[in-house]
Amino acid sequence: MSENTPKKPRPSLTEGPIAKTLILFSLPILLGNVLQTLNGSINAIWIGKYLGEGALAATSNANIIMFFLISSIFGIAMAAVIMIGQNLGAQKVEEAKKVVGTSTVFFLILSIIVALFGLIFSSAILGWMNTPSDVKELADTYTRIIFAGVPFIFGFNLIMAILRGSGDAKTPFYFLLLSAVLDIVLNPLLIQGMGPFPRMGIAGSAVASFVAQLISFVLLIVYLYQKKYFLRITKKDVPLLRINWMIIRTLIQKGLPMGLNMVVVSLSNLILIHLVNSYGSESTAAFGVAMQISSYVQMPALAIGGAVTSMAAQNIGAGKWDRVNRITWTGVGVNVLMTGLIVALLHLFNREVVSIFLPTEGKAIAIGVHINNLILWSFIIFGIFNVVAGVVRSAGSVVFPLIVAFIALLLVRIPLATVLANIYGFDVIWWSFPVSFSVAATLNLLYYRFGNWKKARMIPNKA
Known part of the structure; x- marks a missing residue:
């Protein structure tokens, strides 16, 4: 050519x-x-x-x-x-x-x-x-x-x-x-x-x-x-x-916290599975199905978060901070609409969707439907903090979102699910999802509004 x-x-x-x-x-x-x-x-x-x-x-x-x-x-x-x-x-x-x-x-x-x-x-x-x-x-x-x-x-x-x-x-x-x-x-x-x-x-x-x-x-x-x-x-x-060691150092210093974020999520899920297992195989099966369904529910939020990160990064490089702010709130709005629509449809056909994965006999379907009723709507909140965290990361501020994930998933969700479930019952495990997502969204929004993330630097002065 x-x-x-x-x-x-x-x-x-x-x-x-x-x-x-x-x-x-x-x-x-x-x-x-x-x-x-x-x-x-x-x-x-x-x-x-x-x-x-x-x-x-x-x-x-x-x-x-x-x-x-x-x-x-x-x-x-x-x-x-x-x-x-x-x-x-x-x-x-x-x-x-x-x-x-x-x-x-x-x-x-x-x-x-x-x-x-x-x-x-x-x-x-x-x-x-x-x-x-x-x-x-x-x-x-x-x-x-x-x-x-x-x-x-x-x-x-x-x-x-x-x-x-x-x-x-x-x-x-x-x-x-x-x-x-x-x-x-x-x-x-x-x-x-x-x-x-x-x-x-x-x-x-x-x-x-x-x-x-x-x-x-x-x-x-x-x-x-x-x-x-x-x-x-x-x-x-x-x-x-x-x-180029300066670039390598940046890739590792900025990339490691983002990778650890996935590890924190995985660790939280492993601990929850261990906890749910103690309630019997039907609860475990129902929880597994609910997590399978939620993995699809959160996909729009993850996609929008990835798109917002790329868009914000280019605009930060161009010095267009007003556009970065509009990208953030547009991302939040699009996430609420897309995730909200999926959640609404799943609530309408909750039992039918759960029944695809589980046998009709037994209690697992009823448990799965109940879990979905309590946790699915919270993925709208998940999308909000995921979008805001994506914008913050695009500036080079990658440690704070990791700290937020650690606090919300390991210091809020797990103690809530383990300690309070013994006092107030099984449902506390599922309420730990909206509570932890709300904590994460609040902390990320506060940091976005009042934090110094705009002063973070992703690109070394010399490369």
């Missing part, structure tokens, strides 16, 4: 109508989140159908490992999104390219180290997790293949972060769609062995995910170079593929 070929228009989040831009930018992120969740659910169905409960238990253990791996890079990828966004907002394309170059080298080195560590110590990690002995061999087989694909998983996530930081949310969605379709189609073919495909059992499921991620990753790179994406590394940019 000739160098004179017109380049793909550079997306900008610093101009245009805010509400329209926010909705159009968040929609692909939302669809991508739904797609990834459905992908995991469908793969679990294939494994359960063809290989049984043992194989499903094996993959569940592997998925826990993968969640922590993704959590570990999530924060660093988000830091890259914000650094790139602020630089582009300030019209510093070369500085943004420095972030891309250093992030590429850093993620490559990190992914190779993680992959080798996992391949060598996979069995030991599963043993430390108390993986049941009857499924440990299956889990080890599955986990090793997943670890082998870590460089492609990390690389794919980095490129998606770079694209979103530059204002492009559509391209990541298209290639997430490609990856999901390949994964879903290849899973039964390689598990069972159909046509020319060998019968590989549980290894087939892992290989399907590996191949889907590899193909999507390679094609995404090819696509970006064919379209002459403006942040691609060209021949003259090769010197940027190096470790």
Whole structure:
């Protein structure tokens, strides 16, 4: 392709109508989140159908490992999104390219180290997790293949972060769609062995995910170079593929608190599950279904939060603080409308939705309906604090949102659910959701209004 070929228009989040831009930018992120969740659910169905409960238990253990791996890079990828966004907002394309170059080298080195560590110590990690002995061999087989694909998983996530930081949310969605379709189609073919495909059992499921991620990753790179994406590394940019310690330090210092935020959420959920287990299997089943439903309810808030972070970062870089404020409140309003609509629909069809997941006999359905009645509306509040926290983070103030999450989820929700549930009963566990979300929203709003987050710095003075 000739160098004179017109380049793909550079997306900008610093101009245009805010509400329209926010909705159009968040929609692909939302669809991508739904797609990834459905992908995991469908793969679990294939494994359960063809290989049984043992194989499903094996993959569940592997998925826990993968969640922590993704959590570990999530924060660093988000830091890259914000650094790139602020630089582009300030019209510093070369500085943004420095972030891309250093992030590429850093993620490559990190992914190779993680992959080798996992391949060598996979069995030991599963043993430390108390993986049941009857499924440990299956889990080890599955986990090793997943670890082998870590460089492609990390690389794919980095490129998606770079694209979103530059204002492009559509391209990541298209290639997430490609990856999901390949994964879903290849899973039964390689598990069972159909046509020319060998019968590989549980290894087939892992290989399907590996191949889907590899193909999507390679094609995404090819696509970006064919379209002459403006942040691609060209021949003259090769010197940027190096470790810039100032950028690395920023990625880690700003990224680690954002990654730890996911760990706090996971820890809170693990403690709650442990608590709910003491009330019997029907309560546990109902809680599991309620959490599955709530994972879909919170997706709009997460998508809007991600979109707001990218938009605010570019506008902070451009010095458009009035627009940043309008982005914040537009994000809050859009979240209330979208999440509120989903919550209203679920309340109307609460029993019908819960019945999809649970057998009609027993008390679990009634418990699940009751849990939803108490917690679903609180995800509107969750969306408010998530949007405000996203804006605060986009300025480089990443520690305060982590402190808020720690206070709300571990110092408010867990003591409320554990101590007061013994006094006032089972329902206190579910009321801990709106109470903790309200605490988080209040603290984040107070910090947004009165805190010094605007003085935070994401980009080093020299890079």
